[in-house]
Amino acid sequence: MAEAKPIDGRSLVRRxxxxxxxxxxxxxxxxxxxxxxxxxxxPKDPLAQDLFLGRLPPFWxxxxxxxxxxxxxxxxxxxxxxxxxxxxLALIVALVAxxxxxxxxxxxxxxxxxxxxxVDMVISRLIDxxxxxxxxxxxxxxxxxxxxxxxxxxxxxxxxxxxxxxxxVRAEAMAQGAMDYVASARVxxxxxxxxxxxxxLPNVLPTIVVLLTLEMGIAVIxxxxxxxxxxxxxxxDPTWGGMIAEGRTSVHxxxxxxxxxxxxxxxxxxxxxxxxEGLKDRFDPVLR
Amino acid sequence: xxxxxxxxxxxxxxxxxxAGVAVIxxxxxxxxxxxxxxxxxxxxxxxxxxxxxxxxxxxxKPLVAxxxxxxxxxxxxxxxxxxxxxxxVLDLVLGRLPATLELSIMALVMACLLGGAAALxxxxxxxxxxxxxxxxxxxxxxxxxxxxxxxVLILLFGVLVPVFHISGRVxxxxxxxxxxxxxxxxxxxRLRFDLWADIVAHMFMPALALAxxxxxxxxxxLKQSLKETMNLDYVTLARTKGYGxxxxxxxxxxxxxxxxxxxxxxxxxxxxxxxxxxxxRLFSYEGLGNMAIDAVINRDLPLIQGIVILFAVIFxxxxxxxxxxxxxxxxxxxxx
Numbered sequence: 001m002a003e004a005k006p007i008d009g010r011s012l013v014r015r016x017x018x019x020x021x022x023x024x025x026x027x028x029x030x031x032x033x034x035x036x037x038x039x040x041x042x043p044k045d046p047l048a049q050d051l052f053l054g055r056l057p058p059f060w061x062x063x064x065x066x067x068x069x070x071x072x073x074x075x076x077x078x079x080x081x082x083x084x085x086x087x088x089l090a091l092i093v094a095l096v097a098x099x100x101x102x103x104x105x106x107x108x109x110x111x112x113x114x115x116x117x118x119v120d121m122v123i124s125r126l127i128d129x130x131x132x133x134x135x136x137x138x139x140x141x142x143x144x145x146x147x148x149x150x151x152x153x154x155x156x157x158x159x160x161x162x163x164x165x166x167x168x169v170r171a172e173a174m175a176q177g178a179m180d181y182v183a184s185a186r187v188x189x190x191x192x193x194x195x196x197x198x199x200x201l202p203n204v205l206p207t208i209v210v211l212l213t214l215e216m217g218i219a220v221i222x223x224x225x226x227x228x229x230x231x232x233x234x235x236x237d238p239t240w241g242g243m244i245a246e247g248r249t250s251v252h253x254x255x256x257x258x259x260x261x262x263x264x265x266x267x268x269x270x271x272x273x274x275x276x277e278g279l280k281d282r283f284d285p286v287l288r
Numbered sequence: 289x290x291x292x293x294x295x296x297x298x299x300x301x302x303x304x305x306x307a308g309v310a311v312i313x314x315x316x317x318x319x320x321x322x323x324x325x326x327x328x329x330x331x332x333x334x335x336x337x338x339x340x341x342x343x344x345x346x347x348x349k350p351l352v353a354x355x356x357x358x359x360x361x362x363x364x365x366x367x368x369x370x371x372x373x374x375x376x377v378l379d380l381v382l383g384r385l386p387a388t389l390e391l392s393i394m395a396l397v398m399a400c401l402l403g404g405a406a407a408l409x410x411x412x413x414x415x416x417x418x419x420x421x422x423x424x425x426x427x428x429x430x431x432x433x434x435x436x437x438x439x440v441l442i443l444l445f446g447v448l449v450p451v452f453h454i455s456g457r458v459x460x461x462x463x464x465x466x467x468x469x470x471x472x473x474x475x476x477x478r479l480r481f482d483l484w485a486d487i488v489a490h491m492f493m494p495a496l497a498l499a500x501x502x503x504x505x506x507x508x509x510l511k512q513s514l515k516e517t518m519n520l521d522y523v524t525l526a527r528t529k530g531y532g533x534x535x536x537x538x539x540x541x542x543x544x545x546x547x548x549x550x551x552x553x554x555x556x557x558x559x560x561x562x563x564x565x566x567x568x569r570l571f572s573y574e575g576l577g578n579m580a581i582d583a584v585i586n587r588d589l590p591l592i593q594g595i596v597i598l599f600a601v602i603f604x605x606x607x608x609x610x611x612x613x614x615x616x617x618x619x620x621x622x623x624x
Contacts, residue, residue, distance in 0.1 A: 018311065130309035133598040134562040135578050140328075141592065144584045146320050221433055225566050229581055230433075244439065248570070251447055262439050266432060273431035 008282025021278035024271035027209055031268060035087040043067055044078035046085040046238045051076055052194055055254040070258065071256040073246055079256060082238035083264050089239050092150070093223045097157040098216040104158060105165025106208050114196045123166065130163045143231040153226060157219050164218075166271065172204045204281035210276050217272030223267055240265045294615055301605045309600040310362070312353050315588050343369065345590075361593045362597065368590035372583075372598025381576065385598070386469035386570070387457055388575035392561050393470070394491055395498035399560070400553070402499060411509070411514040411537055429504035438497035438570045445493060453490045455572035462486060471478035494571040498563050502556050507554055513545040522545075547617065554610030558603045578610070 034041055053076040056065050064071065070079040112123035139156045146152035158241070176182065176201060185199045228239025228248075240261045247258025342348045345368075346357055361368060367377035367495060410422040429437075446454035458464065458471060465476045469581065472491065477483040518541055526540045527533075565577030572578070576595055583591040 102493065124306070125301075125304060128305045128311065131558075132305050132328040133312075133596065134307050134565050134577075134580075134599045135598065136562065137577065137584075139317065140565075140581060140584050141313075141596075145316055146589070212574075216431075218430075223434060225435055228566075229569060229585075248439070248442070251442065254449060257444070258439070259443065262436070262443070265439070266436055269433070269436065270428070270431050274427070277427070277431075287441045 020274045021282075024275040024278065027100075027267055028275065030162045031087050033092060034084055035091050036085050036217055038088055042078075042081035042084045043069065044081040046077065046081040047236060049075040049077055055250070055257075057254075058256050068252045073243070073257045074250060077228070077238075079243070079260055082243055083261055084238065085238040086240045086261065087264075088225060088242065089150070089237070090220050090265075092217040093153055093157070094121035094219045094272070097154040097219040097222075098212055100154065101161045101215055101219075102165055102208060102212045104153050105162035106169045106204075108162060109122075109166040109169025110173050110196055110201065110204070114177050114200055115192070116174075116177075122169070127163045127166055130160075134161075135160050136225060139226065140229060140231060143226055153223055156226075157222050160181070160217065160222075161215060164215065165208065168207060168211060169204055172207050176200050176203050184268070206279075208279045210283065211266045213272055213276035213279060217269045217276070220265070220268055220272065291615065295612065298608055298611055302608055305598055305604055306597075310359065310597060313596045314358065315351070317592055318354075331468075340429065345369070346477070349564055358593070363405055367594040367597070370583075370588055370591045372586045372588045372591070377590050380579070380591065381594050381598055383469055383573065383578050386578045387471075387573065388470045388561070388564050388577060390470060391491060391495055391568070391575060392409070392557070393497070394562055396497040396553075398495055398499035398559055399502035399506060400502035403510060406507035407505065407510035407514055408537060408554055410511045410539075410540075411518065412534060414515060414518075422511075426504045426507050429500045432501075434497045434501055435561075435566050435570065437500045438494065438567055441493045442499055442570075451489075452492045454493065457487065457490050458483070458572050459490075490571075490573070494564075494567045494573055498560050498567055502553075502560055504557055506553060507547060508589075510545060510549045513532050513548050515540050517541040517545045551610060551614050554606060554613070558606050561599070561602060561606075 039222050044265040048073075053065060053068070053072050056068050056072040056076075057063055057081075058071045059066075059069050061071075064110050068078050068080075070083070072078055073082075112120040138160050142159060143152050146155060173196075182195060182199055190198065223239070224241030224244065227239040228245045230242070230245065243256060243261040244265070247254070247256075248262065251258050276287050339348065345356055358368065360565070366441070367376065369380070370377050370380055371376065374379065406422050406426065410419045413419055442454050442572070453459070464471070464483070465478065465480070468474055472487050474485065475481070476499045499614060514537065523540050524538060526536050531539070564575060565580060568575040568577040569581050580592065580595040582588075583595060593607070
């Protein structure tokens with residue numbers, strides 16, 4: 001009976017979870033490599049315009065030009081090269097904005113959930129106020145205030161999304177704080193800060209890692225939305241959102257300008273999210 | 289805790305939240321570089337012109353005084369005058385609100401129908417391939433936000449198979465007999481089904497894009513609680529009476545499984561309304577969100593303030609209603 005195939009539901013779930021974890025990680029690794037080696041991989045200069053080569057279709061369509069694999073936009077810029085360079089901005093925003101948001105939000109959440117009292121009251125009230133803002137409008141407003149640019153995007157994402165971490169970590173820290181091991185640590189002579197960082201934090205860490213992965217996907221989307229409304233970085237630099245905005249206006253004449261950056265963005269966001277969900281399953285002791 | 293005390297406490301926290309929103313939005317947008325007055329005057333305007341107009345809009349006073357004047361007006365229902373259109377902010381905002389409300393409610397209905405159908409089908413064929421397929425679809429729908437679904441829909445139903453309109457709220461050449469801005473609702477009341485069909489063809493894709501992520505959440509949660517309910521004794525009893533599986537799910541299980549989902553839908557509805565901002569932009573739909581983005585781009589400070597406050601009122605209002613409904617519906621909380 002040892003060779004019998006595992007057919008119970010749980011192993012099926014695990015196998016599917018494993019596959020999507022690997023697929024997502026694979027796509028994101030590929031993207032990182034492409035972003036890192038963009039100058040060597042990109043077939044063309046992403047900024048080079050040639051009005052005689054405007055709106056060339058991708059290579060398998062009649063009328064394409066060799067070398068422009070995924071066609072060109074209305075200004076004759078190579079779509080593939082712009083997607084490759086756009087990956088740089090998307091990944092920098094995902095990594096930097098995601099991590100900073102995570103650190104700040106988790107810190108507020110830990111403080112509120114562990115210290116309780118007036119600290120919790122102030123932070124919870126702040127979270128309530130933040131939740132009453134429409135996030136997209138808030139981010140657009142912040143970019144208008146800060147001026148376009150990479151740092152503005154990162155600051156806007158941190159300012160808006162810290163509550164995602166704070167809310168969840170606060171609840172987790174509260175639950176952990178009520179457990180016996182925390183009381184024992186206090187009895188054993190650990191200070192409040194020590195208990196928070198050495199006892200509570202490690203137990204909340206899996207949740208934080210999952211949230212961080214999800215947040216990176218959200219950061220990519222926010223950047224795309226801001227470029228879409230033309231508020232991200234300078235309009236010349238290749239961004240996926242900027243390409244999508246251009247593709248949206250010329251979708252009836254040149255579908256490829258919209259489709260290829262959209263597919264890239266879609267897969268990237270899906271990968272971050274599936275990676276997060278997959279990690280959640282891994283960390284979840286019930287499924288393991 | 290008696291109901292009245294809960295109500296008063298929630299009203300108090302809601303008031304604090306709204307006050308916080310007002311303070312933050314007022315001071316954040318005052319940091320905006322670029323003088324909005326200089327932007328609304330023709331290039332030949334003199335310093336004196338700018339000073340006169342600034343005084344007219346109260347922009348020459350200190351910040352705290354400006355805030356005081358603005359808040360005193362807001363409390364009386366006066367949100368100031370838009371700098372770009374020179375119309376009262378309240379009129380502009382209330383003129384666009386119906387468009388956004390209709391879109392949000394249509395999206396909510398779609399989400400409930402899609403999510404409900406997914407949950408019921410998944411429960412009916414649980415443990416099989418159908419349930420697996422529904423789970424995968426739910427996972428996908430949940431992972432990708434409304435903005436990307438909107439773009440995908442534009443490609444599918446706007447370009448590939450052009451059956452719906454990809455921009456606007458109604459075909460501009462149509463003659464509209466409406467007295468209110470609730471086009472969808474009023475076209476039904478007036479029995480103008482030609483107009484109604486045109487409006488739906490415009491709203492379908494933006495509403496669906498907003499609905500997809502929420503439908504996935506509803507589908508997942510409702511299926512989970514349906515499956516738990518299906519193992520309860522009273523459901524087994526109904527089965528032994530010879531009722532078919534579909535009837536047991538629809539008549540017996542659904543009613544008990546729906547409450548946790550309903551509470552969640554309330555909270556998620558505010559996220560959906562927040563999503564209208566970018567979705568309206570994407571589909572050039574003339575609602576509040578689209579106007580908000582234009583207001584930010586044009587540095588129309590009074591208009592931005594008004595729209596943000598209105599959104600905050602809607603969000604906190606929906607949350608308040610959901611909380612109170614939950615207290616009323618859940619006896620454990622009422623008598624606890």
